[in-house]
């Protein structure tokens with residue numbers, strides 16, 4: 342069967358190094374890259390070389406852009422470059438800047454050690470975008486990627502895939518409709534988490550990850566997270582920046598842009614769930630973009646779905662219009678420390694009663710450590 346493949350936008354991971362909170366330059370640069378069609382996975386500030394390299398491999402990016410102002414740029418860039426090589430990912434490029442804190446002499450040394458480019462104070466944004474496009478714009482075709490993966494995958498039958506292998510398979514799943522995942526004989530739970538933007542889905546997932554890591558000392562978890570593509574097909578994939586516990590070696594996280602698909606997920610999500618489910622994970626969590634009233638993103642058998650809402654949905658009438666209230670297995674009222682949360686939970690319970698499906702309503706405060714509501718939700722999910 343001929344492989345139908347899509348051209349892949351350039352994917353770049355950006356971050357600010359450890360002990361550095363100067364994030365405003367990289368936030369501006371992120372938006373400029375996104376505006377020009379690039380998918381940017383933003384990891385946030387105060388990030389270790391280990392976190393950055395793990396994320397870059399899992400996200401299968403072409404390059405890492407670092408913004409460093411803390412004075413440790415020579416050592417930090419070298420550590421990232423060496424870690425990439427050690428992990429067999431030396432093909433991921435590294436570039437960056439740090440205004441006047443990086444001198445031309447420092448930059449020369451950093452480039453000798455493997456950095457692709459260092460940008461100095463006064464460089465126009467257009468120059469950086471042009472560099473990223475020309476340096477990282479060429480890519481392997483989906484066909485050759487799928488062929489080489491099939492070869493390496495058949496050699497590794499039965500063993501958990503490395504982050505590197507899994508990341509490439511997910512890229513192939515995103516690019517090619519002909520990729521069929523090995524049929525999973527494993528008992529992987531799949532959990533879909535959806536809800537309107539700002540309800541706290543990402544924080545809640547991170548708290549669930551913490552409970553999972555504590556409850557299953559050898560368990561592995563995959564997160565497939567979605568953010569919307571913006572003008573010109575670029576996207577700012579920022580869920581990782583809000584994650585703490587998900588920066589663990591037992592967690593594999595991949596950010597998907599919707600690339601024009603409506604409804605909260607990407608065209609590749611179903612294939613990506615198959616790939617992740619057949620890769621020895623105990624739990625696969627799928628997070629949608631912030632959804633609207635009419636969206637019902639999950640339609641897979643054997644998948645539990647959670648709708649996360651905040652108490653400020655408006656009047657009782659609004660509840661009648663939310664389609665996902667009929668489809669969800671569990672409904673969460675997050676931010677239940679806000680005024681009106683008790684009323685919200687009781688209105689939602691009344692709305693669900695007519696479904697006669699016994700859908701539980703659980704009140705949580707995901708931003709609070711050791712929140713008993715999140716403990717309750719975790720038990721309900723793992724039941």
Ligand code: B12
Pocket residue numbers: 355360361362363364365366367369370406407408409410411412436437438439440441442460461462463464465466469
């Ligand atoms: C704004 C700023 C702050 C803000 C940061 C706000 C924020 N959220 O980002 C605040 C006030 C919070 C702050 C705090 C501190 N700061 Co401060 N800060 C600055 C300042 C004035 C500007 C930096 C900036 O935003 N530049 C704007 C960007 C867009 O331009 P640029 O730097 O020229 O960068 C260009 C290129 O390099 C490129 N680029 C930059 N990054 C990247 C990344 C990629 C991928 C690419 C492609 C390109 C690129 O983009 C620009 C293009 O023209 C600098 C001084 C200066 N003039 O540089 C000090 C400076 C960086 N800070 C400094 C210090 C010491 C601190 C503090 C430690 C002060 C203190 N004692 O509390 C704290 C530390 C805070 C922390 N948690 O890390 C020192 C660092 C000294 C050093 N490393 O040797 C500086 C140099 C001031 C100084 N002269 O002493 N700071």
